Amino acid sequence: MIGRLRAALTDALGAEALAAAEARGRDLDRETAIARLDPAGFEPGEPAVAQVIPLAQARRR
Numbered sequence: 577m578i579g580r581l582r583a584a585l586t587d588a589l590g591a592e593a594l595a596a597a598e599a600r601g602r603d604l605d606r607e608t609a610i611a612r613l614d615p616a617g618f619e620p621g622e623p624a625v626a627q628v629i630p631l632a633q634a635r636r637r
Contacts, residue, residue: 582594
């Protein structure tokens with residue numbers, strides 16, 4: 577599951593953008609990171625997130 581999600585994110589964002597996003601995520605404090613998990617907190621211009629999250633949720637079902 578994680579491998580498929582990572583592959584989907586890499587395809588959607590590109591390897592460099594995914595690495596940059598992961599680095600930004602690691603730099604967040606705990607409370608800010610939790611707030612970012614709320615879909616209402618996604619930044620405009622992050623369409624890849626909107627495409628990948630439902631894919632991951634569908635695979636869980």
